[in-house]
Amino acid sequence: MSANSASRREEMMTELRLATERVTALISALSQEDLERPVAGLDWTVGETAVHLVVIARRGVNDFRRSSTTEGLAELNALSISEIENHDPLYLADKFSRTMNVAVDKVFAAIPDEMVFEFHGGSKMTVFSAMSVVLGELLIHGNDIAQAVGKAWVIQPHHVIMMLANGWDILTAWLAPDALHLTESYRIHFHGQEFVALLKIADGAFTVTRAAADQDADYVIHVDPLDFIFAFPYGRRKTDNPDLDRLCSRFKPL
Numbered sequence: 001m002s003a004n005s006a007s008r009r010e011e012m013m014t015e016l017r018l019a020t021e022r023v024t025a026l027i028s029a030l031s032q033e034d035l036e037r038p039v040a041g042l043d044w045t046v047g048e049t050a051v052h053l054v055v056i057a058r059r060g061v062n063d064f065r066r067s068s069t070t071e072g073l074a075e076l077n078a079l080s081i082s083e084i085e086n087h088d089p090l091y092l093a094d095k096f097s098r099t100m101n102v103a104v105d106k107v108f109a110a111i112p113d114e115m116v117f118e119f120h121g122g123s124k125m126t127v128f129s130a131m132s133v134v135l136g137e138l139l140i141h142g143n144d145i146a147q148a149v150g151k152a153w154v155i156q157p158h159h160v161i162m163m164l165a166n167g168w169d170i171l172t173a174w175l176a177p178d179a180l181h182l183t184e185s186y187r188i189h190f191h192g193q194e195f196v197a198l199l200k201i202a203d204g205a206f207t208v209t210r211a212a213a214d215q216d217a218d219y220v221i222h223v224d225p226l227d228f229i230f231a232f233p234y235g236r237r238k239t240d241n242p243d244l245d246r247l248c249s250r251f252k253p254l
Contacts, residue, residue: 005113008166012131013104015162019138020100023053026142026151028093034149035087041236046148047087049141054096055080056137060103060130070121070174070252103134121173129167136163140234160225161195164188164208171233171251172206179250180204186247187217190225201250219243 027050035047042049055063055077063080067073086092111127119125125133139155146153179201188197188211198211211217221228221243230237232248239245 002113008128009108009113009131012128012135012162012166013108015159016100016104016108016131016135016138019135019142020097020104023100023138023142024093024097026145026153027053027089027096029151030089030145030149032089035089037148039144039148042144044081046145048081049145049148050089050092050096051081051084051087052077053138053141054084054092054099056134056141057096057099057103060107060134061099066118067120068122073120076120100138119170119173121170123170123173125167125170129170132163132166132168133170135159136229136234140229140236143236155226155229157190157193157225160229161190161193163229164197165195165210168208168233169206172204174233174251174254175201175204175206176250176252182250184219185217186219186221186243187211187215188228189213189220189222190228191223193225199247219246221247 030046030050035045035050037046039046039049044052058080059065065076065080067076084092108127108131111130113127116124116126117130119129119133139159143153143155145151181204183202184200185202186199188199190196196211196213196215198209198215198217200207200209221241223241223244227237227239228244231239231244233251233254235248235253239248
């Protein structure tokens with residue numbers, strides 16, 4: 001493991017530990033009434049979303065079921081949620097915290113940089129893309145729950161950059177059928193951030209790389225990091241930017 005990859009890994013692990021603490025505190029504070037509240041943009045209640053977070057933690061430790069198609073992921077998620085019958089907030093918070101800590105400190109810490117393993121939809125991932133996906137799930141679903149129960153929730157701009165820079169190539173599996181034969185690129189400039197991203201669809205694949213500020217691209221988007229992440233790929237907010245809207249349209253819903 002190079003010094004650079006070790007630093008990247010520890011940075012991601014630190015953010016995952018902090019996100020785990022925040023999600024644990026959020027779930028612990030839920031009331032029984034809160035559990036029944038609907039979550040905007042999802043088909044789940046707050047309680048089901050909290051259970052899904054436990055499921056996410058388990059998938060990093062001892063539940064290695066993966067859906068072979070993106071369409072089948074919804075069925076797998078529903079099955080996984082139904083298997084956890086105890087929805088007491090303190091139970092869920094404890095189960096989530098314990099399992100996520102094992103995932104971060106025992107599993108993610110030990111996976112070699114070069115190891116490639118299965119993800120949903122037939123896609124492949126490395127430990128960096130795995131950590132990026134999990135961080136996104138914790139922060140976005142944390143926001144889902146917080147919004148539903150009227151609590152504050154903060155996602156920092158640097159979280160967006162970390163997620164984007166560490167493995168979104170897995171979104172190839174979510175390309176819409178009519179995007180599989182496209183060739184187009186998007187240069188993304190994030191307000192207040194040095195990182196510039198080049199997102200490219202070509203030959204039926206989606207890639208994310210760091211870009212030069214003047215690198216050629218079909219579309220150039222200047223956007224607030226949080227506006228970007230809630231629009232793409234999570235689809236939590238509509239966007240009035242036609243180029244960002246075009247990018248979102250190239251993918252099936254997560």
